[in-house]
Structures are given as C-alpha cells and as structure tokens.
Amino acid sequence: MNRRRPRAVVRARFSVREVPGITVTAAGSRAPLPYGLDGTARRTAQRALTEAGRAYLGGHVELHAPRRTPARVLRRAATRAVAAAVATTLRAAPAGPRATDAPAPTPPSGARRTPARPRSRPPTTTAQEADPMAPPTTDPTAPGIDWRRLGSLVTGQAAVQAGSFALLIAMSWTAVQLGGRGAVTAVTLAATLPRALLLLFGGALTDVLGPRALLLRATGIRVLVLAAGAVVTATTHTLWPLVVIALADGILLGLTGPAAGVLLPYLASKEHLGRANSLFSMVLRLAPIAGSPLGAWLVVVGGLPVAMGAAAAGCVLWLACAAHVTRGMPRPEPAAQGPSLLRRSGDGFRLLAAHPRLRWMFVACFAMDLAFLWPAEVALPLRAAENGWGVGAVAVVLAAFSTGALVSAALGAALAHRVPVPVKLVLTGVGLAAGTGAMALVPSPGVLAGTAAAVGLLSGLNGPALVTAYQQAVPEGKMGAAMSTFALSGIGAAPLSLALFTPVSLHLGVTGTWLLCAGVALVSPIAAAVALRAAPEKAPGRSTPDRIRTAPESTVTSV
Template sequence: MATTSPATVHWGKVGALVGGQAAVQGGSFALLIAMNWTAVQLGGTRAVTLLMLAATVPRALMLIFGGAVADVLGPRIIILRATSARVAVLAAGALVVAGTDRLWPLALVAVVEGSLLGLTGPASGVLLPHFAAREHLARANSLYGMVLRVAPIAGAPAGAWLITVGHLWVALAVAAGSCAVWLGCASYVTRGFTRPRREPGVSLVKRSGDGFRLLAAHPRLRWMFLASFTMDLAFSWPAEVALPLLVTDHGWGVAAVGGVLACFGAGALASSALGAVFAHRIPLFARLVVSGAGLAVGIVVMALMPSVVTLAAVAAGVGLLSGLNGPAIVTVYQQASPEGHMGAAMSTLALAGIGTAPVSIALFSTVSLGLGVQRTWLLCGAVAVLSPVFALFALRAPASADVPAAAVPVPDDSPATV
C-alpha cells in the first residue's frame, strides 16, 4: 500500500488514533485486572498462570504472522475485521460469564483475545507514519506513548472497581464497548487506505518470515531490535519480580511497591508529554543513546537505594528517561523500515517487548537463586548498558538497505489518500 506523505502532522487523525487507543487500552487493562482477580477466586495461582499463558502465548505466536498479514492485506482490513471480532467475542463472553462461575470461559476469551491482539498489533503500529512527516514522527510517537502510560494507570483501578461493584461480565461488557470506540476511530483514520497489490507466487507463510529476513539484511533495524531487546530484558525482571522482593527484604511494606511504580509512571508520562511537544527539537542522539545510558545507570542505582523516598525519586528519573527512549526506538524503527514491509518490521519489534518479559523473569529469577536479589538487579543494569551501545551502532548504520528478493513488494499503482 502506498500513501502520500503528510507535509507536517495530520493532528486530527493522530488525535483520533490516540483517543481510540486510549479507550481500548484502558478497557483491556481493566479487563485484565478483573479476569486475574476472578481467576484467583476460582483456582488460585494455577488459575492465574493458566490465564496468563492463554493470553500471552497465542499473542506472541500471532505476532509472527500479524506483520505479514498487515503487509499483504493492508492495515485497514486487519484492524477493522479483527476489532469487530474482538467486540463480538467480548460481548459473547459477557453473556456466558454472567451465567456461570467456571474458569473455562475466561481461558477461551483470553486465547481468542490474545490471538486477535497479536494479529492487529503490527497493523496498528504502521499507522502513525502515514499521518506525521518524518521530522515530526517522534512527536506523534511520544503522544502515543502517553496513552500506553495512562492506560494501566486508569484501567487497573477501573477493573478493580468493576469487579467489586458488579461481576466479571460487567468488565467484559465495558471492554467490548471500548473496542467499539476504537473500531469507530480506526474506521475514520484508515479511510482511504487501499489493499496492497497481491504478489503472485508469494504465500502468507513465506511472508511471515519477512521480519526476520529484514533483521538479517538491514543493519539499522537489526541494531535497533537488539537495543530494544536488551533494554526490555534488563528491565522486566527488576520491575515485575525484584522490586517486591527488595521492598520485602527492607521491610518497607507493600505500599512502597505501588509508590515506586507510581513515581516511575509519573516520570514516564511527563517526559512523553514533553516529547509530544518538543521531541523534534531534542537531538536523536540524546533521546536514544544518552537516555539509554541513563536508564542503565538508573537501574543500577535503584538497587542500591537505602530508603523508599530515594528509591521512588530514582524511579521517577528512570521513568523520565524511559518516556524519551521508548518512542525514540519506535520512531527510528519505523523510519528505517522498507515501504511495504513495515508490518513485518513492527511485528519483530513487538516480539522484542512482549516476548522478552517471560525470558527475563525466568532467566534472572534463576540467576538470583545464586547471586541474590540485589546482585542480580545490578547484573540487569550491566545488561542494560548494551542497549545504548546497540543504539549507537544503529545510528552509524545506513538508514536503508536492500531488502531480500523474497521480500520485495510489487509496487502499488493505487496510492491511498491519507
């Protein structure tokens, strides 16, 4: 699919895209909290683990095909059809759950919902470059990053409230409504998009490997993938596992965990808002390499803090840097992706994030049995140092590269008006 490049930023469509994502992401987080709490009541830890696997494994697997499907069919078809299916599945799930207190409906909804999210993720990730010129793409991504920060902050308490005042079916109905809002916004922002011209003799299975072929052929994409992967690998275990353990070891109380995470979220939200206005004025080297180095230092310093106050203060600083670094990685990745293959490229970037968390938790949890929590946390900081190094290599690599012959798209003769 070809599109005309915007002169600056089509803020109307960017606003609709961000607003729709705010609604659907908030509903998804509310549903996540409600479903996990219900699973705890139905079967304890095993039920929650089953539910998490049911949601994450299909999503990770579908990401492999999601990018290729978006490139072959175009993002409009994928987003509208898959989101319509999500609305139907969540609405049906609400009806089923209203009449039963068993775990299987939750697991079934989680499998289908995770699969559809994996399918639509790369398609959603290719939209912003159509509405923002290259020099303003960082601003649009920072604004989008704000949504990702606000969604769990607003969605988590909303899910807890929904499950206390009603039942799981209420949370499912609300999630279905939020998907319907996103469906309307997506229909507006993708109006005028056309289906790419079909490539004869190229199957979807063959196209599913495009993302990995791009990494092999494109040095800048490869280095940026490694930068994202190492940062997520280093950050997931401290945030999700080590922080509660460290707080417990110091006897600070469970409220400290929430306070530290809140300070991190506030810092990230503030820098994302700043980036939405001034990102195009901040040098890319500062947003990508300097912020990455600061994140690595911040991870190390957090492990050494003697009090909750100092730990929360450092977490806020880490959040500030994260709000600059994350959108910068996405922006460089989008700008380096060959036209017609951005879906495949974004699927590999999504895998670097979604697929890294369980690896990080399993790896560093095992290491911590021998090294202890604090030393393993320091090791995570050392791993994070690799991220700005890889980012520096990416900036020095060619901005574009030849795409393997098997992945070369047939030119589209019908450009869409965006």
C-alpha cells in the first residue's frame, strides 16, 4: 500500500513599507535560507512591485522553505509564492501583510521530503537594513530604480534650476542698471538670506506635510509670483519690485529645497541610491553652465520680464514633473500632540548631535565643500594673473574640471552600485586632497588643466557618494530635517571659505593657502572612514522594520 506523503510547502508573507528596499528573513528560524533563496525572493518582490507601478515602495518578505528539497524546486516554488504574496498585498490595500502558500513541485523519486510546519514570527532586521552602508546583498541587475519617476525628477529639476540661474543673472544685471553696487547687494541679500533661514523650516514642514503637499503648493505659488513679477517689471522701472520678487522667491526656494532633496530615497533602493545621486548631480552641474548664458541672452532679447517668464515656464514644467514623481507618496501620519514648528526647525542639528554616523558624514561633506571653493573662486584667478596666463587659462581649467566631473557622474549613474563604498568615500577623497595640492604646485596651465580634469573625475564619483551615504545614515521620518541642514551647510560653505582663507592668504600666499585647502580636504575621507566604522543606530523598542503595515489577520492563498 502506498502511503501519500505530505507535500512540502513554501510559505511567503509580504509586508508593504513606504520606503524603498526589500528585506528577506526566514520565518520561524534564525538560520539562513538555503540555496540563496533570500536573493531569489528579493528580486521577485522588487520585480513584482515594479510591474505593478509601485517601484517607489519597499517591503519585507518572510519566507518559510522546507529543508532537504532540491534547489531548483525550491527556487521555482519560492518565486511563485513571493509573486502571489506581493500581488495579494497590493490588491488588498490598505490592509497589511498577506501570507501565500506555494506547494513545491514533487521532487524526484528517492528524495526525502519534510512536511512544512507553518510558523509565524515577527520579521527580524537583516544586516543590509541595519547597516545601510554595508555591501549590497542583491543582484546588481535587479530592478532597484524607478527610472520613469527618476527621469521626471531629473527633467523637472533641469528646467527649474536652469531657469533659476537665468533669473539670477537677469536680476543682477538689471539691478546694476538701476542702482549700481548697492542695488545688486540689496537684491542678492533679499534672495539669499530668507532662503538660508527658511531651509530649516522647510525641512520641518517636509517631515510634517510630506514632500508632495509642500512641493506642489509652494511651486504653484512660485509660478504665480514670477508671472506677476514679469508683468510688474515690464511696466515699472524701479528697484523695489526686484527686491520684493527676490524676497518672495528666496522664501519659496528655502521651503521647497529640503522637499526636493528627500525624493531620491523614494525612487531608488539603498543599493542603487548612489546611481540616482550620480545622475542627479549631473543636472546640478549642468544647470549653471546652461542657465548663466541663457539669462544673459534673455536680457539682450527682452529684458528682465522675458527672463522671469522663462523661469515661470521652467517652474510649470517642474510642477508637472513633481506631480508625477510624488504621485502615491504617503503623507506622514499627523501626531496627536508634538513640538511646535519652531522647535522642529532645529531637528537637523539635534540629529547631528545624536547620531555619530550622520554627524561624521556631515563633517565629510562640509569639509570637502569648504576646501574646494576658495581655490576655484580666488586662488585660480590670482595665480593666472601672477604668472601671466590670462583669463583664458582660468576658463580652460574650470572647463576641464567640469568635463571630468560630468564624465565621472555619468559613469557613476551606470556603475556606482558596483564600486565598493570605501573606494567611493575614502580612496577618492584622498585622491581629491592630493589632486588639490598638486594643482597648487604645477608649473604650466596645460598641466594644471590636466590635473583639474583628474580631480573632476574623482569629484564626480566622490560627491554623489557622500550625499548617498549621508541620506542612508538619516533615521526614518527625519529626512526633511536632515536634508535642510545639509543644504544649509552647502550654502554656508561659500562665504565661510572666502572669509576664512582670504585673510590667511595674506600671510601664507596663494600657494601656501591652496595647500592648506588641500589639507582641509583630507579631513573629508578621514571623517568618512570614521563614519563607516560607527555602528548604525537602532530605534529603541522595535523588533520589526519601521513603517511596516500590519493587519488583524492573514489571508492564505493557494498557488
């Protein structure tokens, strides 16, 4: 008599999260899954989310796989179970986890089969989730970036950034015509001071309202402000409209800056966030290159009203792209009673004080910005004048640096996830410091341009890697506050570098101060190395990943 043996069952349970990335654990056991099933489950879940148009979401897979079953059989059954669990969970929104059983196909005769014992256990935190800077454990070819939304983000930011630089050139030129140096100072202060101050409030508002609500509302208001400004400046030839428009524009840019900075982690998984940042950095580098001559040309063609109209058109395009990028992004749950907005504006500084890894990554980013600005803005023109190289040498050196950085950023968009994190953060940082010092000692403009191109190549890889590591070190729910502090450091590095190194150059000379800047740049890789060694913080009292949705009961579906 043949006794029917119990069938082996692969059991998958999927929980949705509002942050990108897929984690996998074994249900009811701390032992690793056999035959690399964690990678199979992770790729299947990511592919299912992408095919459903939800690549900006993430989740956690809890997988039970029977032992002593052939690898090919288990992989096929796990793929079906995970795909069905993801589909069931997405169909049942807003309900939470769903469990799906997939019976494993009958193994070859003679193979021992062990009946599955369904067990449930809260998902545990995997190594990749606990340490965002750990080496990727997924297949690099697995879908980890929502390319459609990332394309919309890059397109919209290219339009609005180029329009903003064009408007800056046009307003500065118009202010010179209306009132000279005093008018330019007034317009510049009206545009920059409110923006710097409101970055902190913009980060707090992003954490409270969510990026979608803040971006769409503030960008829509900016379109109206620029359109009204185009009408006013076309009929009034005085300074006060420029000051008022610059003030309003600076306030709106300060509010929306952190909201735009938090979007990339929604669009790319942790393993591929570096690629997304590399692509985004290309836009930030190309915007002033394209926007500055565009602003000069618009002033010649139609004056300031035409430049404002062009900036408003760029904002309209960004508004449409932002609506597409942020569609479906959840709004943070309102707290019953929390701190005031004024108190929350200091959350970014409190984060730096409380989280060592985030603090050291902030130091690494700030040191590199501080070290690069004075040589590019002051030392290079002074050295060209002292050696009689002419202004053309300055343009060639800056163009070589920009070309190297753009090429490196393009390569990073394709290959950044394959480069080890210590290489991107530490090794390239040491190379940047050495290259900056070499630029101070080279004897001819041709060698200086070649050295600048090499420094640009390293910068195009190091810069996005620093931003990525900083974003990955931010605790969940605090990205807006952290990015506001990060943006404020970038804005503050320029005047601080000029104020710090210009008086020093009176005593050390141009070459000595340039070498001092190279020493400051060396602080960046040292701080990055310390950050990599710092242990990642864990939220107290939590044994499950943050923001995992839960449901009162599970739904079991046979496959």
